[in-house]
Amino acid sequence: MKDDITDLHGLLLTGTPLLDVRAPVEFHKGAFPGATNIPLLDDDERHEIGICYSRHGQEAAIELGHKLVSGDIKAERLARWQHWCEQHPDGVIYCFRGGLRSRTVQQWLAEAGIQRPLVRGGYKAMRRFLLDALQKQLSRHPLLILAGRTGTGKTRVIEALDNAVDLEGLAHHRGSAFGRRPGGQPAQIDFENRLALDMLHLSSSERAIVMEDESRLIGRCYLPVPLQEAMKQAPRVMIDEPLEARVDVTLDDYVIAPLAEFERFYGADSAFDELAQSLLDSIDRIRKRLGGARHQVLRGQLEDSLAQQRRDGSTDAHRHWITVLLRDYYDPMYDYMMAKREGEVRYTGRRNDVARWLASNS
Secondary structure, three states: OOOOEOOHHHHHHOOOOEEEOOOHHHHHHOOOOOEEEOOOOOHHHHHHHHHHHHHHOHHHHHHHHHHHOOHHHHHHHHHHHHHHHHHOOOOEEEOOOOOHHHHHHHHHHHHOOOOOOEEOOHHHHHHHHHHHHHHHHHHHOOEEEEEEOOOOOHHHHHHHOOOEEOHHHHHOOOOOOOOOOOOOOOOHHHHHHHHHHHHHHOOOOOOOEEEEOOOOEEOOEEOOHHHHHHHHHOOEEEEOOOHHHHHHHHHHHHHHHHHHHHHHHHOHHHHHHHHHHHHHHHHHHOHHHHOHHHHHHHHHHHHHHHHHHHHHOOOOOHHHHHHHHHHHHHHHHHHHHHOOOOOOEEEEEOHHHHHHHHHHHO
16 A cells, blocks of 8 residues: 655645545535546435434444445446546546545455555645635735736736736636636635635745736625735736727737637537627626616617627627726726725836836835
């Protein structure tokens, strides 16, 4: 039997393949990038064993578990674990606490001639390690916040840097009322785990970690409070672009690029309808903030723009409602948010100038 894994730093940094043998309901609440869920117990079996444990104790619960996972069921699950091990010869096993379930799988694999280590402390230990690592990073490593009005192309700059954490990418959301993307967002715990891992990968660098300025929520993913506080106080670099250029970027971010993404997710026949409904839903979500009359005007312009796009593929009409949205809705919100930031402004410039400055100075 191989030794338990205790070096969580090395394990997580190297991207070692992880075999998660928890029940699916546990896995969907939170896991780690690269983990594969092949459970020892399905959700119903786990529930039944939990009831047995509470009523009759551990020994009876273990006995019931062996009864439920036996014969053809055991053979089928063992075959899936064996196949995974063949595909991932350096993989390791974990359950919730690194206890009975992972050791059972480890033992059954060993009996089949496959030796695999397990993570001591399991999911709980890895999760605690990542949360602690994030706290340490925020207290030790300097942040540099990239700010700018909606449409200045902040995400484009973030994606080009090798010392940046892409918060919107991790949240699978563009960070505004129009930010929803096909496939939905990760679970909150998954978002936090991925964030901590990205920070961990940058821990050995002496350069500041660059992040895009965000509110406390990116869609429904909530930024950890220590990160919110650190971002509020961190120095900033500001992108300043004229309104016309911001309309171009927003048109690409809200309409043109998403259509290709919707095509990949829904297929070419349904993509435009799905995108159109997503845009209409987005503008409806901010009805109260826009006010009834302005919402009605903008929604009408959006509907007309979509109709033209459907007819001839042109996206130019979208510029009208996007211009009003940026100038009258997003810009006042941005000014309000910036008034609450405390960090000094290190540099201000056009997007390309800021990108060059960050490459040389962050």
